[in-house]
Amino acid sequence: MQQSDTISAIATAQGEGGIGIIRISGERAIAVADTVFRAASGRKLESYETQRAVFGHIVDAAGETVDEAMVLLMRAPHSYTKEDVVELQCHGGVMPLRKTLALTWQAGARAAERGEFTKRAFLNGRLDLTQAQAVMDVISAKTEKSLKMASGHLAGHFSAGIKAMRHDILGQIAHLEAAIDFPEDEVDDVVTDEVERNVVDVRNKIRKLLKTAHTGRILREGLMTAIVGKPNVGKSSLLNALLREERAIVTDIPGTTRDSIEEYANIGGVPLRIIDTAGIRATDDIVEKIGVDKARAYVDESSLILALFDGSRELSAEDEEILDLIAGKDALVLLNKTDLAPVLTAEKLAERTQAPVIAIATVTEHGLDDLAAAIQKKVYDSGMDSGDEGSFVNDERQAEILRQADEHLAAALRTIGAGLGLDFISIDLRSAWEKLGELTGETVGEDIINEIFSKFCIGK
Template identity: 45%
Template sequence: MIDDTITAIATAPGEAGISIIRISGSNAINILDSIFRSKKGISIKEFPQRKMVYGHIFDREKDKVLDEVLVVYMKTPYTYTKEDVVEINCHGGIVPTRNILELILRSGARMADPGEFTKRAFLNGRIDLAQAEAVMDLISAKTDKGFDVALNQLEGTLSKKVKEVRGAIIETLAHIHVSIDYTEEDIQEITYPELLSNSEAIKENLEGLLKTSETGKIIREGLNTVIIGKPNVGKSSLLNALLRESRAIVTDIPGTTRDVIEENLSVKGIPLKIVDTAGIRETEDIVEKIGVERSKEFFNKADLIILVLDASEELTKEDKEILELIEKRKAIIILNKTDLPIKIGEDELQELLKEKKIIRSSITQEKGLTEIEDEIVKMVYGGQVKSASSYFVTNVRHKASLENALRSINEGIDAIKQNLPFDLLEVDIKDCYDALGEITGDTVDDNIIDKIFANFCLGK
């Protein structure tokens, strides 16, 4: 039972139209009643809940009005935290917000820890742990798609799927218990073939969830993308075209980009952390050489490589060296400047690239950009999941729990195939059940819970 009352500023600090101060706990309404004076002089307890009430925050000790406000109170259990909750809408700005917060603290509340409102929602059973983590994903979403995925998770789509799998596991465990504990009763025992079928169905569900994790991580954190190529092939023009603005300097002089340029953008709902690199070539220029080395560092960390080649020139030694670098990497090849006479050997290029996609473009004439964006989307979703999927595994912690669950069910399947005793099978299947419980918070350690909510912003 949580019996203290917490408070925090729920809006961003600084000058704004309003600031919102949130109070939650058993003493929230009493605190508000002690510091608030309605315009009509009626106690806040006499006003209907969930309706804005106009009045003033009054400091009795100083006999002073602190601000003109609108307040609303909501009674348990129909609130965000499932506790009594009060929200004070005061004028935005550091001074009024600080003064009201200090008065609330003097009146019996304590300052909330980061994420404590959402933590209370979890501890009080309003949401599970996966839904709680989705709250921060909503706040930090970089694209509409990222927001939609987080909102679906907050509404419980991922949790529902996990609970469905856990339900199948608990049903299997129940059959195993019956077979172990009631061997002398006239009860039909589950057979090894039935156990194998049930376990393989559980495995298939887990693998389906894990297939969404790579895409989910990209949707949540962004796809680290690097544009590479030798100088003057159109890398900066491509960056500007994707951004729809002139971010990078473009000239006919090779080596114009002498350092990396980093930008964030969205390609059809997919967040990209994209880097335009200095042209990779041998150079005696000290500054350009540093830029080339930095380009190689970003290349090594990238999730996706976009290699730009000049179609109006034959493949050079530098081009072939770069092609070797991307041989085993996820990459898109852009054959740029196709508005000029084509001199590059496309057959030779395709042989070097094997299965990699080649897109013909003329960035300066805005040709090929749609195909480039479509290919990025195709590579992200990889044919494994659809962009309209209602859930994705976006959280590294969730992915680790799924991997542990899959490992346990695989060990259980191996044991079933060896016809090992039921009590040994039960251990692996129970481990699978517990690993999935870490996602929703049913079996997670308190220290992990504290660590998760410590990453939340104050007031949420």
Template identity: 55%
Template structure:
């Protein structure tokens, strides 16, 4: 438990029907008792846990009523932070919320740091570190799928796998250390085979988790998708079709789009940050030239490139030049205007397309858009389950930690293959065990903990 009591506004900034000021710490109930006047004459200290009471918040010095409010008292350890917690539910304007927060600070609270309520929940043992990180993933979820992933992590889907791996590592370490402590007992081939099998099994589990990292990051942060091509091939029409709104201006005049246009769209649960770019072509127009350069820059940073071609017009050098931007990149090639007479067929670009998927569509006629969505889903999931169930690695920190674990396990495997002393194997296995603990927070340093929670919003 902490010595001080903290408070903060726990709801988003701006006007709303309800706003919440949250107080946590040993003096939370005492502070609320100074400010809250129940219509039935009860103080916060008189309320039963999880019993809401209606009344007013009053400035104890001036005796001026600030706002009507409900308060909810939660006693330790049955609260979010495992401390005494009081929530004051008032009207959602910034003025009453700020005034009530100021009163809590004048009554002995300290303003909470970003993420400090969740940090206390972690340090008090209610959540492990991966679950605490999942709290922000829940708040920032962009789709139902990303929300489901975050909720699974909050419920402990990743934590359970990490604990199971650490427990298995501990068993291997204990077995080998017993051999070291009792050298007169030679390690038998069966014991060594079990250790090899255990390390191999753990490496496979880590590989499986790491294989979800790219998909997990996309489901959490969104797939950066850039639409490119020469002018008038249908890039803006595709953006409008996916957004289901007339977001970009569409005309028959080449060069209508001179700057990038960005929109967020959800494709079957996958969040896309969709960018429509200026048509790539040589131009003397200064503004359009800047737009073309920006299109090239956005393409170099994108997770997915959608290249559009117009099948109703002959292939030009401009079309072929754009293919150079696809080298070693994830891309989909769309042959647009399939409802018009074709002047070339897919074979004409087979060498340029290489391994990329090629789809025939007519954006204006709405033909083939379902195939585009199918291909996006296929690229994102790469054969993995699409339900969002189980543990997906959504954090760069978790992915880097698992790569370090894999290196330690590889070291243990190599030490056994080289018939090195058992001590060397134990060192690598113990390093893997300690590194895994960084995901759950069991072995993480205070500086990393502070850095993680600093990214949270105040009041959470």
């Protein structure tokens, strides 16, 4: 597909709503809109200045009215894509939007590909690659901290740090090449000492960024968290308490939950992808047995395990099995039903596990604040400030590029230590500079760009 094409797509979620938006972008965007839209003023959109809202009607080829609409006119470069953009704001029903979209295609636009509007914004220099990726993160953010990280990336906080490091590296490359061009100055030791100091400084910045990767990925994707325990220990009650809604059925009958229930919960700004599993016990019920097997599998797959135990009863064989299952795993042990007469104490439970033990009561919500604090402590590494999310590394691709750039810088230091020529040092530094450019899109290949934008929704 060519970037010179004029494209159109529905830019709002499908379904019924007050407003539905069709976005048109490209050289013929205004001409396409003029074909399907009749302004109440009788004027053509071409005659209006940029950044104007115009009321009128969507009409078909026969001149029949399809819908009332407001049109937003944005001339290049003052638009999302830096091209001429027209947004048709229709009523948010499926039929009027589909009909209007089809009319734009008949008028000369083509269907936009996934993420093509944002891809054009990137190719036209309005956004760099990290900012473009942040567009979808803003849309899919599940907590305030997730949104803060995505918004920070969209505002360029993360890429500003990357560009600063590239600028520092490029300065050292220029310094080396100047020394290579004027060998009569004989200042190799002075040059390499300065380059070494600056390379160490950039490596420290990269390492600091990499420390945020674990937290950033959780804020973006959610922390996969399994709630496990024997039947009737309060797993579904905990899920409901964390969600603050009656999502799971709660009864006094053991084995009520036979399949896994998955929901997102906002725990102190951390998005938890919570899975409420079937109670782990021996059973002859075929359906329940499948649920129990899945519960055991989730213990291995999850990044965090919330293991529940009944504080009003002694440890059972089922409890012992669960303690064995979570051994060596990243877990929080929750002593539930502490509102009842105590039988199993937190001290006794702590003797059986290396995981932190937290006393809770799902009925009264006692201890849930302590649980939230413990989860935050696990997500935010020590020394990391909550509030700097806008500069966090937020996916594995970014982390891997930073690791590779750091390795090139380490190679430069080894080259200096080996006493090799300045041109060899320059090669290592240029490799690091180019690798960091893959984050902002300045040195990334077209296939990677296409892969990134293929994950976007149509219309964005």
